[in-house]
Structure formats: structure tokens, C-alpha cells
Amino acid sequence: MPVFQSEQEVYDVLGRFFEKVAETDESKELIASTELSPGYDAYVQYIFHKPEAKITWMEEYGKLKIVCGETELRPELVFEQTADVGHKFWLGKLDLQQALARQQIKVQGPLVNALKVLPQLDAIYPAYREYLQEIGRSDLLP
Amino acid sequence: MAKAAVLHRYGEPLTIEEVEVASPKRGEVRVKLKAAGLCHSDWHVIEGKLPLPLPIVLGHEGAGIVEEVGEGVASVKQGDHVVLNWVPSCGTCSYCRIGRPDLCEEAARLTATGTLPDGTTRFSLHGKPVYQFLTAGAFSEYTIVPEQAVIPIRRDVPFELAALIGCSVMTGVGAVIHTARVPPGSTVAVVGAGGVGFNIIQGAALAGAKQIIAIDVVEEKLAMTKTFGATHTVNAREDDAVSAVLDLTDGVGVDYAFEAIGRPETMADAYNMARKGGMTVIVGIAAPHETVEINAFSLPSQSKTLTGSWLGQGNPPVDYPKLLDLCAAGRLKLEPLISAVYSLGQINDGFAALKSGQNIRGIIRFEE
Numbered sequence: 001m002p003v004f005q006s007e008q009e010v011y012d013v014l015g016r017f018f019e020k021v022a023e024t025d026e027s028k029e030l031i032a033s034t035e036l037s038p039g040y041d042a043y044v045q046y047i048f049h050k051p052e053a054k055i056t057w058m059e060e061y062g063k064l065k066i067v068c069g070e071t072e073l074r075p076e077l078v079f080e081q082t083a084d085v086g087h088k089f090w091l092g093k094l095d096l097q098q099a100l101a102r103q104q105i106k107v108q109g110p111l112v113n114a115l116k117v118l119p120q121l122d123a124i125y126p127a128y129r130e131y132l133q134e135i136g137r138s139d140l141l142p
Numbered sequence: 143m144a145k146a147a148v149l150h151r152y153g154e155p156l157t158i159e160e161v162e163v164a165s166p167k168r169g170e171v172r173v174k175l176k177a178a179g180l181c182h183s184d185w186h187v188i189e190g191k192l193p194l195p196l197p198i199v200l201g202h203e204g205a206g207i208v209e210e211v212g213e214g215v216a217s218v219k220q221g222d223h224v225v226l227n228w229v230p231s232c233g234t235c236s237y238c239r240i241g242r243p244d245l246c247e248e249a250a251r252l253t254a255t256g257t258l259p260d261g262t263t264r265f266s267l268h269g270k271p272v273y274q275f276l277t278a279g280a281f282s283e284y285t286i287v288p289e290q291a292v293i294p295i296r297r298d299v300p301f302e303l304a305a306l307i308g309c310s311v312m313t314g315v316g317a318v319i320h321t322a323r324v325p326p327g328s329t330v331a332v333v334g335a336g337g338v339g340f341n342i343i344q345g346a347a348l349a350g351a352k353q354i355i356a357i358d359v360v361e362e363k364l365a366m367t368k369t370f371g372a373t374h375t376v377n378a379r380e381d382d383a384v385s386a387v388l389d390l391t392d393g394v395g396v397d398y399a400f401e402a403i404g405r406p407e408t409m410a411d412a413y414n415m416a417r418k419g420g421m422t423v424i425v426g427i428a429a430p431h432e433t434v435e436i437n438a439f440s441l442p443s444q445s446k447t448l449t450g451s452w453l454g455q456g457n458p459p460v461d462y463p464k465l466l467d468l469c470a471a472g473r474l475k476l477e478p479l480i481s482a483v484y485s486l487g488q489i490n491d492g493f494a495a496l497k498s499g500q501n502i503r504g505i506i507r508f509e510e
Contacts, residue, residue, distance in 0.1 A: 001380060050382065082382040101440035102384055102395075102414035 092125030146282035152190030201280030314341020316454015326350030347371025
């Protein structure tokens with residue numbers, strides 16, 4: 001049984017969580033220090049399967065903006081995974097290197113950019129757990 | 143003359159026709175078919191995924207009775223019950239000499255020619271040759287095959303069950319016993335619960351695997367795998383197969399993963415669900431042009447063994463009788479594998495059922 005039952009639920013949970021992350025000082029600093037390569041207008045896109053969903057991170061007025069659903073944006077980095085795997089990742093329950101080796105997560109683009117911010121994610125994992133409790137979705141906690 | 147199911151054009155139904163069947167030449171055997179299984183490999187030919195000369199009589203998983211033997215035939219005689227062996231190894235090529243008859247060069251050549259070893263076929267229609275799939279051409283009341291393509295068997299096993307030995311049982315059980323050599327206490331995952339997948343499952347149970355995870359998209363089949371030895375099931379339509387297997391193995395993955403579908407995606411899944419240092423055995427047959435994508439970094443860092451298994455790496459003259467003994471002793475379940483029995487005239491219905499995934503194995507029973 002998949003964790004998320006619909007595309008909308010992915011946006012309501014993960015999408016809203018990403019919006020929360022976008023408000024943090026860390027992400028604002030990250031935006032300030034990251035420059036997109038020519039030809040791209042978004043940082044990261046998460047392509048989810050089971051259910052199918054798409055979440056894209058772009059920059060708008062110096063801040064991170066979260067775009068849920070289909071978009072014309074051209075992301076520099078694309079992560080493709082099932083929504084279950086995405087959920088597990090943000091819970092901190094997934095070893096990225098192992099997940100890449102097993103193709104649970106497929107990447108297109110400069111993975112090195114993502115690896116740079118990996119250490120900062122340690123602070124975000126607990127935030128996702130707390131957020132799930134906040135929104136009354138502790139049923140999604142392992 | 144014999145009634146046979148003939149494929150004239152790729153993608154079209156088989157037609158039942160009276161074909162001429164020539165007499166066996168030196169070293170050849172005429173077999174009266176009693177039963178023949180419908181296998182995905184036959185379907186691949188119908189779809190045009192395995193290009194072969196047409197028209198052709200398909201069918202390779204067959205059992206019957208020897209009707210006539212050509213000059214020089216010593217291993218069988220008239221009246222013997224036999225199972226067809228679609229890898230009639232030559233015994234003299236380098237692979238046969240190193241004890242790998244499954245990889246015989248001559249047998250491999252014949253898979254692509256649709257002929258007997260001399261380059262001709264014994265079937266004809268209106269004076270033109272009709273080819274025979276894997277030397278067998280089992281969807282015919284009678285066939286002529288090389289002596290190496292018939293394995294004499296005990297008489298007390300029904301032909302419908304004996305036929306299964308000739309492909310799905312040998313392929314599935316052999317992949318476990320010969321290719322992977324699964325030791326007792328192992329963890330195993332099987333991707334695909336079809337005729338071959340079920341036999342991998344029961345092969346793993348026979349080998350003493352402690353955990354056998356069956357993966358498919360048809361709930362009824364998954365439920366049935368439990369009676370063949372599966373300890374856990376995963377419906378890949380609902381759950382991600384790799385994640386589910388990792389969850390069931392404390393994040394480690396399985397010692398042995400088998401793929402029995404023949405799709406690049408499921409082959410990659412089978413590779414990805416094996417533990418570090420584990421083994422993945424590809425049994426399913428994909429179309430010749432397809433490629434599998436796996437993570438390059440994982441090759442050295444996870445040090446898995448990725449291999450294949452053709453006819454279960456079997457040696458039919460030795461293995462078929464053993465498998466039938468296990469069947470007679472109740473150690474191998476074959477009867478439940480037969481989902482439906484068809485007459486030759488209903489063969490296209492059988493393939494429709496195979497295509498939809500509703501059958502584990504459909505069998506043609508030839509009329510007396």
C-alpha cells in the first residue's frame with residue numbers, strides 16, 4: 001500500500017513541507033550561494049511515481065519557490081523515485097548512496113550539487129517528522 | 143500428414159492446418175505429441191520479438207510417444223514416452239566438452255534457423271518448407287526431431303505434467319539448483335509468478351531457502367505462491383518491489399534474486415533487490431534488441447554477481463528423469479501449475495490467456 005494515495009496528497013504533504021523548508025534561513029543562504037548553469041531556470045525537480053507527481057524548486061525574488069505539478073521549467077537536477085522512497089528519504093531513513101546504487105533514486109544532472117547540501121539535510125529530517133505530527137499525519141511516521 | 147498450428151505472419155493468430163510430415167532420417171525420431179505447454183517464448187515469436195523464418199510450427203515444451211525411429215537411433219525406441227529437449231546439444235563443441243550443454247553452439251544455432259541440424263525441416267505445406275521452433279515444433283500432432291531432442295521418461299507421469307518438465311520446470315528449478323546453487327537458509331526473491339517463476343519458488347523451497355519473496359502484479363497468483371513455498375508476497379502494482387524486498391530483509395536485500403519475466407525494468411529490479419555480494423539470476427527472455435540499465439557505481443561497490451540461466455543450466459538426459467522422480471514423489475507440484483487445458487484448435491485462446499497473464503501455464507492436450 002503506497003504511503004500517498006493521490007498526486008494531491010503528495011503536494012499536500014511533501015509539497016507543503018518543502019514550502020516550509022523554503023522559508024528557513026539555511027535555504028535562503030543556499031539560494032544566495034547557488035548559481036544555475038546557463039539554460040536552466042530551476043534548481044531541482046522531484047519526479048515521483050506511485051502516485052505520479054512532480055515538485056520543482058525554483059528561485060523567485062531571492063527565495064526558494066515550490067512548484068507542484070506539471071511545469072515548463074527546466075531544472076538542472078532531477079531526482080526520480082517512487083513517492084514512498086521520497087517519503088523515506090525525507091524521514092532520514094534512506095542511505096542516498098545505497099538508494100542510488102539500487103536505482104531507488106535516479107538522478108539526472110550534476111549530482112555533486114546535491115551532495116554538497118547533503119550534510120545540511122541532517123537538520124531537515126527531524127523537521128519532516130515534526131511537520132507530519134503538526135499536520136496530524138503521524139500515521140505516515142514509521 | 144498432421145494437424146498443426148502454423149504461424150504465417152508475425153502478430154497474427156496461428157492457423158490450424160494439415161501439414162506434411164516427412165519420415166525420420168538417420169538419427170531422427172518421429173514423436174506423436176500428447177501434450178504441449180504454451181510458453182512466453184512461443185508468444186515472443188508470434189509477436190515478432192524473436193525473428194525466425196516463417197511459416198513455422200511453434201511449441202517446444204512437449205511430451206509424447208515415440209512412433210518411429212530413424213537409422214542409427216539408439217537411445218529411444220518405438221513406444222517410449224519422451225519429453226522434448228529444445229536444447230539438443232551436439233556433445234562435441236567446446237561448451238559441451240566443458241560440461242555446459244545448455245550453451246551448446248549447435249543448439250544455439252538451431253534456435254535461430256528453425257530447422258533440424260542438416261538445415262532442413264520435416265514439415266511442409268503445399269510443397270514448401272514449414273519451419274519448426276527450437277527443433278521441436280510441438281504444436282503439431284506429430285513432429286520429427288533429432289535423437290538428442292527426445293529424453294525417455296517413466297511412464298507413470300501424465301503427459302501434461304511431463305511436458306512441463308521440458309521447459310518451465312527445468313528452467314525454474316535448474317536456475318536455483320544449478321545456476322545459483324542456493325544453499326539452505328538463504329533468502330530469495332522471485333520476480334514474476336508465471337510458469338517459470340512458480341518453479342523457481344518451489345526450487346528454492348526444495349533447496350531449503352528460509353525466506354522466499356514472490357513478486358507479481360496478479361493477487362490470485364501471489365496467493366497461490368504460498369502453496370509452493372513462498373513465505374512473503376509483494377504486489378508490484380501496489381508497492382515498489384525493491385523497497386518492499388529491502389523492508390522484508392532489514393534493508394539488506396536478498397541473497398539470491400531471480401527474474402522470470404523478461405522485461406528490462408524487472409531485470410534491473412532483480413539486480414537492485416539483491417544484497418551486496420549477492421546474486422541475481424536472469425531467467426526471463428527479453429527481445430534481442432533490449433538493454434538493461436543498472437547503476438555503474440554499484441558494480442564494484444556492491445560486488446554482486448549478475449548472471450543468466452538458459453534452460454536452468456540443465457543437462458536434460460540427466461535432469462528430466464530426476465525432476466520427474468521428484469514430481470512422482472510429490473516433492474514437486476506440477477498439477478496446480480496447469481491453469482487451463484486446450485485442444486489444438488483452441489490454441490489462440492490459450493495465447494490470449496497467456497498474454498493477459500491469467501494463466502500460470504496453459505497446456506494443449508492432443509486428441510487421440
